[in-house]
Amino acid sequence: MMKKINELEKFEKPREKLLEKGAKALKDYELVAILLGSGVKGKDVIKLSKEIIKLFQQDFDAINIEKLLQIHELGIAKAAQIVSAVELSKRYLFKQHKTVISANDVYEELKEYFDKKQEYFIAFYLDGANRICEKRVITIGTLNQSLVHPREVFAPAIESRCASIIVAHNHPSNNLTPSREDILVTQKLKQSGKILGIELLDHIIFSKEGFVSLQEEGIL
Structure with a gap:
């Protein structure tokens, strides 16, 4: 009983x-x-x-x-x-509103995903002062354009009236080289952000070994 x-x-x-x-x-x-x-x-x-x-x-x-x-x-x-x-x-x-000054600040918020065996695509939503208002896992699984739809990424930003977003995803293989699909997804999100007036500030590829900022690499 x-x-x-x-x-x-x-x-x-x-x-x-x-x-x-x-x-x-x-x-x-x-x-x-x-x-x-x-x-x-x-x-x-x-x-x-x-x-x-x-x-x-x-x-x-x-x-x-x-x-x-x-x-x-x-x-x-x-x-x-x-x-x-x-x-x-x-x-x-995330109500503490940590301020993002560099890609490393975002990397510090990703430690919980270092040992994941699948790819996690995460979005950070920032206010006008680059403070993190919210973090969400958008998809779990191999990154591709069909999984990462701009609607799913930008909807929380619109609801919360965020000024910009930063996205990140892990490479469980520890190979941080951006794939063709990584770049295509980034470009698609960048274009959608321009239309919506919500800037995509960066796309960070990471593992426990380190990270690559597509903005710093000139890809974004």
Whole structure:
């Protein structure tokens, strides 16, 4: 029989622990348990939360509805709750508005992708003072023009009224030489940015070994 938070023993109630000691005193799975509120058939809320944390540890940035639904009996409603909380946390990580002065400043924000085995295409959205307002993963997979559509890249910039964007993607092979497809995607985004009045400042190709700025290379 599944247990809700209010059915747990007092010593294991995450909600009571939060009220008594504050959110920082809670373990990761206890925070997830509060978000969920209850377990599912065959799993109490604590066991379910620990399974979700395991998924976070595998690849937090790639968490989505589909991955969460791999957990037996989780259900769309609870998966949507978790995905919403994850997305909100990512967005507010960038409310500090770090200022970008050079390509190296962007590279410092890409460390979480250094060991990825797939290509991640990431967009940074900047205000008029070159401060990062938001960062988003646009696509995961081999970079090509069909995957990276200007609409997907520029829509958040339009919504947030950003002045410019910087895009970046990793080369898991550690070969930082821009491919023909890298250059074509860059040119396509540059042209779209001109039409929209949102400048593409740079396209950075990176790995844990370093990075190449297409703007500095004169390709952009």
